[in-house]
Amino acid sequence: MRRTSALILIGNEILSGRTKDENIQFLALRLGELGIPLREIRVIPDIRETIINTVTEMRAKYDEVFTTGGIGPTHDDITAPCVAEAFGVPWEFHPPTFKLLETYFGPEEFNAARQRMAKLPQGATPIVNPVSLAPGFSIGNVHVMAGVPRIMRGMFDSLAPSLQKGAPVFSRTWHTTSLFEGTLADGLEDIQNRFPDLDIGSYPFHREDGRRGVALVAKGQNRAEVEEAASAIHDLIKTKGGIPIEGEPPV
Amino acid sequence: MRRTSALILIGNEILSGRTKDENIQFLALRLGELGIPLREIRVIPDIRETIINTVTEMRAKYDEVFTTGGIGPTHDDITAPCVAEAFGVPWEFHPPTFKLLETYFGPEEFNAARQRMAKLPQGATPIVNPVSLAPGFSIGNVHVMAGVPRIMRGMFDSLAPSLQKGAPVFSRTWHTTSLFEGTLADGLEDIQNRFPDLDIGSYPFHREDGRRGVALVAKGQNRAEVEEAASAIHDLIKTKGGIPIEGEPPV
Numbered sequence: 001m002r003r004t005s006a007l008i009l010i011g012n013e014i015l016s017g018r019t020k021d022e023n024i025q026f027l028a029l030r031l032g033e034l035g036i037p038l039r040e041i042r043v044i045p046d047i048r049e050t051i052i053n054t055v056t057e058m059r060a061k062y063d064e065v066f067t068t069g070g071i072g073p074t075h076d077d078i079t080a081p082c083v084a085e086a087f088g089v090p091w092e093f094h095p096p097t098f099k100l101l102e103t104y105f106g107p108e109e110f111n112a113a114r115q116r117m118a119k120l121p122q123g124a125t126p127i128v129n130p131v132s133l134a135p136g137f138s139i140g141n142v143h144v145m146a147g148v149p150r151i152m153r154g155m156f157d158s159l160a161p162s163l164q165k166g167a168p169v170f171s172r173t174w175h176t177t178s179l180f181e182g183t184l185a186d187g188l189e190d191i192q193n194r195f196p197d198l199d200i201g202s203y204p205f206h207r208e209d210g211r212r213g214v215a216l217v218a219k220g221q222n223r224a225e226v227e228e229a230a231s232a233i234h235d236l237i238k239t240k241g242g243i244p245i246e247g248e249p250p251v
Numbered sequence: 252m253r254r255t256s257a258l259i260l261i262g263n264e265i266l267s268g269r270t271k272d273e274n275i276q277f278l279a280l281r282l283g284e285l286g287i288p289l290r291e292i293r294v295i296p297d298i299r300e301t302i303i304n305t306v307t308e309m310r311a312k313y314d315e316v317f318t319t320g321g322i323g324p325t326h327d328d329i330t331a332p333c334v335a336e337a338f339g340v341p342w343e344f345h346p347p348t349f350k351l352l353e354t355y356f357g358p359e360e361f362n363a364a365r366q367r368m369a370k371l372p373q374g375a376t377p378i379v380n381p382v383s384l385a386p387g388f389s390i391g392n393v394h395v396m397a398g399v400p401r402i403m404r405g406m407f408d409s410l411a412p413s414l415q416k417g418a419p420v421f422s423r424t425w426h427t428t429s430l431f432e433g434t435l436a437d438g439l440e441d442i443q444n445r446f447p448d449l450d451i452g453s454y455p456f457h458r459e460d461g462r463r464g465v466a467l468v469a470k471g472q473n474r475a476e477v478e479e480a481a482s483a484i485h486d487l488i489k490t491k492g493g494i495p496i497e498g499e500p501p502v
Contacts, residue, residue, distance in 0.1 A: 013454055015289045017279030018468070018499075021272060024294075028268030038266045041294035043275075073433045074453040075440040105433070113436030131457070150457050182324040182356070185364030189326040202325040203264055206382070206401050217269070248269075 002221075003036045003166030006062040008054055009043040010079050011069040011147055022149040023068050030156060035166030036064055046070050051082035059086070059142050064163065069147030071136060073113040079144060080137070084121035087139055094120040097135055104133050128158035138162075170223045172230035175249045177213035179242035180204070187236040188216060195229045197222065205249050215249055253472075254287045254417030257313040259305055260294040261330050262320040262398055273400040274319050281407060286417030287315055297321050302333035310337070310393050315414065320398030322387060324364040330395060331388070335372035338390055345371040348386055355384050379409040389413075421474045423481035426500045428464035430493035431455070438487040439467060446480045448473065456500055466500055 007027055013019035021043075028038050039062060044050050051070075058065045070079030084091035098118040102110050117134040120126065127136035127145065131154045136145040138159065145155040181204050192200040198220035206212050216237070218229035237244035258278055264270035272294075279289050290313060295301050302321075309316045321330030335342035349369040353361050368385040371377065378387035378396065382405045387396040389410065396406040432455050443451040449471035457463045467488070469480035488495040 009292075012450060012452060014275065015279060015292065016470070017276050017283055017289075018452075019454065020276045024265065025268050025271045028266060032268055038268075039296060041260075041266065041292075043292035045290060072453070072455060074436045075443050076452055109433070111433065111437065114433040117433075148455055148457050150459070182360070182362065182365040182368075185325045186362065189364075192326050199263060201263060201269075201327055202323070203270065204323060204399055206399050208401070219267070 001166055003063045003164070004039045005031050005036045005064040005066065006040045006042075006058045007038055008058060008065065008067045009041070009069055009147070010046055010051060010067055011076075012045050013147075014043050015045060023147070023152055026149070026153060027066060027068075027156065030160065031066075032169055034160065034163055035168045036163065037166075037169060046076050046078055048078060048082055048085075051079060052086045055083055055086040055142060059140065063141060063166075065142045067142065067144050068152050071117070071134070071144060071146055073117055073134075077116070080116075080119060080121065083139065083142060083144055086142075087121055087123075089122040089139075091119050091121055093118055094124070094126065097126055101134060127155045130154040130158065167221045169219060169221060170226045171217060171219040172226055172233075173215055173217045173248050174230065174233050174237060174244045174246060175205075175213055175215040176237050176242040176244055177211060177249070179214065179237065179240055180212070181214045183240050183242075184214065184216065184236060187240070188233075191218075191229055191232045191236065194232070195220070195225055198225055198229055200229065200233075207251075211249070213249060252417055254314045254415065255290045256282050256287045256315040256317065257291045257293070257309045258289055259309060259316065259318045260292070260320055260398070261297060261302060261318055262327075263296050264398075265294050266296055274398070274403055277400070277404060278317060278319075278407065281411065282317075283420055285411065285414055286419050287414065288417075288420060297327050297329055299329060299333055299336075302330060303337045306334055306337040306393060310391065314392060314417075316393045318393065318395050319403050322368070322385070322395060322397055324368055324385075328367070331367075331370060331372065334390065334393060334395055337393075338372055338374075340373040340390075342370050342372055344369055345375070345377065348377055352385060378406045381405040381409065418472045420470060420472055421477045422468060422470040423477055423484075424466055424468045424499050425481065425484050425488060425495045425497060426456075426464055426466040427488050427493040427495055428462060428500070430465065430488065430491055431463070432465050434491050434493075435465065435467065435487060438491065439484070442469075442480055442483045442487065445483070446471070446476055449476055449480055451480065451484075458502075462500070464500060 124137040375388040375390040
């Protein structure tokens with residue numbers, strides 16, 4: 001069964017360049033392994049209407065939607081109330097989470113700002129945060145996680161076992177440093193036409209140290225077809241006078 | 252004057268996790284310096300309708316739109332014809348580019364696949380590619396660049412002088428490792444309310460080596476207000492018993 005997912009990164013720090021994203025590749029790989037590959041990613045600012053509209057659009061379009069960012073205690077952390085609004089439910093104290101955080105911080109430190117982290121959309125299920133306790137949450141097909149990479153990864157590990165898996169995707173790669181895309185393009189298109197259910201990808205690389213070449217990837221849910229296409233890719237590189245090397249080029 | 256931009260990353264390699272993005276932060280920082288800050292980023296697969304619809308939506312919404320990826324010689328490189336379609340113009344040979352590439356490759360090597368790279372949407376202006384010659388292009392407010400980071404950066408350097416600049420954004424940061432967001436949140440909201448035209452951001456960090464804390468950022472187009480807000484942030488950290496440290500926390 002084919003399942004799809006989308007990712008929404010919420011907050012200004014990626015858009016301004018202040019922060020380099022460290023979440024996309026982790027989630028892309030993990031969701032691929034679970035058979036729920038990412039089909040779209042959006043990075044949006046923490047503006048109320050933008051968050052509500054994006055969540056509403058994406059949750060209708062994809063099987064699962066993941067968000068990161070905007071669930072801390074400060075005034076710019078507005079993801080949770082916006083998701084509640086997108087689902088048309090109140091954003092209210094979640095008693096078990098309130099108790100958990102109250103015990104952790106102690107009554108003195110558990111101020112109004114921190115109490116916000118104990119509020120969830122009505123009907124949401126907390127996502128356990130093994131790093132800093134304040135949870136994410138799932139509501140319907142939307143899964144709301146922290147933006148700090150260490151915390152996001154902890155939350156995703158908590159969440160993953162409960163996600164419904166899709167059919168796994170198989171992938172085989174050959175690369176060469178002795179030919180370029182333009183020489184291989186026609187033959188590669190023939191291979192794509194022979195295997196219309198696979199994704200046949202061509203990824204040129206050009207390293208800072210001057211190493212250049214192209215990686216050719218066959219990917220799909222039918223393992224036998226992937227193997228067959230990969231062997232056609234190998235033969236194509238040889239036919240064109242190049243040296244095929246198995247796997248991805250070293251970074 | 253406020254100007255805005257958006258970025259569209261086209262291709263399956265970021266979505267599958269095969270490739271780690273190396274373009275977002277570069278473009279976010281450079282566009283911020285030019286006063287054309289990024290307001291939205293989308294990562295989309297190389298599917299015709301998706302590219303056409305996304306370009307159409309984004310170019311109506313933002314002053315400038317930048318795309319990366321999908322302009323090579325292979326069958327999955329469909330960005331250029333899709334952008335032509337979004338503008339309702341033909342995708343046709345651009346004689347000076349055809350000559351440039353024909354001379355470079357020589358008649359033997361300049362095959363049908365490579366000739367595709369000499370086609371531009373009618374009326375587009377090439378963006379010089381100082382790395383591997385095959386150009387990107389601008390049409391209207393849409394700027395189409397390669398996805399390979401080294402080539403993208405070269406193209407952006409060619410393009411940047413012709414972009415209309417906006418008002419520069421000023422930014423000042425204080426961080427602390429002795430307090431957390433929850434203690435600072437209320438005071439920070441007061442500062443945001445005092446300076447409604449600024450973005451007051453709170454960015455917790457949590458390093459692999461255990462260093463934790465929070466960075467507080469004041470950002471906006473009025474330099475005097477940014478300085479005033481930054482000094483209020485400094486005082487807030489001190490008042491709460493923390494040690495304010497100027498600038499971003501070391502990575």
